[in-house]
Amino acid sequence: MxxxxxxxxxxxxxxxxxxxxxxxxxxxxxxxxxxxxxxxxxxxxxxxxxxxxxxxxxxxxxxxxxxxxxxxxxxxxxxxxxxxxxxxxxxxxxxxxxxxxxDATTAELVESLAAHVMPGRDSPHIVLASRASGAMARGRTCYDHFAGRLGVAITQAMGRRGLLLMDAGFALTDEGMDWFRERGIALQSAGRRPVVSSCLDWTERRRHLAGVAGAGLCRLALESNWCVRIGTERAVRVTPTGERVFAELLGIEPSILR
CATH class of the missing domain: 1.10.10.10 (Winged helix-like DNA-binding domain superfamily/Winged helix DNA-binding domain)
Known part of the structure; x- marks a missing residue:
C-alpha cells in the first residue's frame, strides 16, 4: 500500500x-x-x-x-x-x-474489544488461536506493536528477565529501561501515550506489551530483519536471525516463535 x-x-x-x-x-x-x-x-x-x-x-x-x-x-x-x-x-x-x-490508544481499544467479543473467549487461549489464521495467531502487528504468540512470548520473557513488572499494570524496571536504551530504543512518551501499556490479545487471551516501548521494539525488529511482514496482512514471521536474537536477548526458545 x-x-x-x-x-x-x-x-x-x-x-x-x-x-x-x-x-x-x-x-x-x-x-x-x-x-x-x-x-x-x-x-x-x-x-x-x-x-x-x-x-x-x-x-x-x-x-x-x-x-x-x-x-x-x-x-x-x-x-x-x-x-x-x-x-x-x-x-x-x-x-x-x-x-x-x-492513534495507538484507539488501536488498543479496537483490539481489546475484539478480544472481548470473539467466540470462545472464555475457552483456553489455544482453542481460540486455532480458529484464527495460523500466521496471524503466530505473530502479527497490532497497529505498531507485536501481538499474537510472538507478542505474548516477548512480554512473558521480559517479565521472567526482570525487565517488566506485570502485577498491577505494566511498568519497566530500571533494568528494563537500560535494556531498551542499549538497543537504541528511545522511550520518551509522545503526547498522552504511556511508555509502556498492556493490550489484551484476542487470540492468546493474555496481555502483550504496547506503548512507546512496544512500538519501538517492533520497529527495531522489522528494520533489523528479525521479523518480516507476510504479504499484505498484519501477520509477521520471525526470521532465523530473529530466532537467534530473541534467544540471546530474552531467552525465548525458537520453537515458540514458529
Whole structure:
C-alpha cells in the first residue's frame, strides 16, 4: 500500500445540538456519549474498517470499501462518521483519500474489544488461536506493536528477565529501561501515550506489551530483519536471525516463535 507525504484533514468541530452524522453533541450526558460511541462500532462495515486499519497503515477509501464488500459511496459515509468520532484520521494526496486509525490508544481499544467479543473467549487461549489464521495467531502487528504468540512470548520473557513488572499494570524496571536504551530504543512518551501499556490479545487471551516501548521494539525488529511482514496482512514471521536474537536477548526458545 503506498505511503506518501500527506496533509492531515481535520474535521470541523461538532456544533451543539443535533449532529448531521447522528453522533451525540459534546454537551450530551456521559451515558449518551457512551451509547453513541457503542452504536458507532455496532455497524459491521465500520467494525471491518477499524479491524483492517489495525495494521497501522493508511488505506484508501476504495480499499476499505472492497474489504468490507460495500459501495464506495457507502464507505465514504461510514468513514465520515469515524472521522467525526475521532476514531480515524483522513489524509488527502491528490485525488486519493487515505484513512488510518487516529492513534495507538484507539488501536488498543479496537483490539481489546475484539478480544472481548470473539467466540470462545472464555475457552483456553489455544482453542481460540486455532480458529484464527495460523500466521496471524503466530505473530502479527497490532497497529505498531507485536501481538499474537510472538507478542505474548516477548512480554512473558521480559517479565521472567526482570525487565517488566506485570502485577498491577505494566511498568519497566530500571533494568528494563537500560535494556531498551542499549538497543537504541528511545522511550520518551509522545503526547498522552504511556511508555509502556498492556493490550489484551484476542487470540492468546493474555496481555502483550504496547506503548512507546512496544512500538519501538517492533520497529527495531522489522528494520533489523528479525521479523518480516507476510504479504499484505498484519501477520509477521520471525526470521532465523530473529530466532537467534530473541534467544540471546530474552531467552525465548525458537520453537515458540514458529
Amino acid at each position: 503506498p505511503q506518501t507525504s500527506t496533509t492531515p484533514h481535520t474535521p470541523h468541530p461538532a456544533r451543539p445540538g443535533a449532529d448531521p452524522l447522528g453522533l451525540p453533541a459534546p454537551s450530551a450526558s456521559p451515558g449518551s456519549l457512551l451509547a453513541g460511541f457503542a452504536a458507532l462500532l455496532a455497524d459491521e462495515t465500520r467494525a471491518v474498517f477499524c479491524l483492517s486499519l489495525l495494521d497501522g497503515r493508511a488505506w484508501t477509501a476504495g480499499e476499505l470499501a472492497r474489504e468490507a464488500g460495500v459501495a464506495a459511496s457507502t464507505a465514504s459515509e461510514h468513514i465520515g462518521k469515524l472521522i467525526a468520532a475521532r476514531l480515524v484520521t483522513e489524509e488527502r494526496q491528490g485525488r486519493h483519500r487515505y484513512v488510518r486509525l487516529a
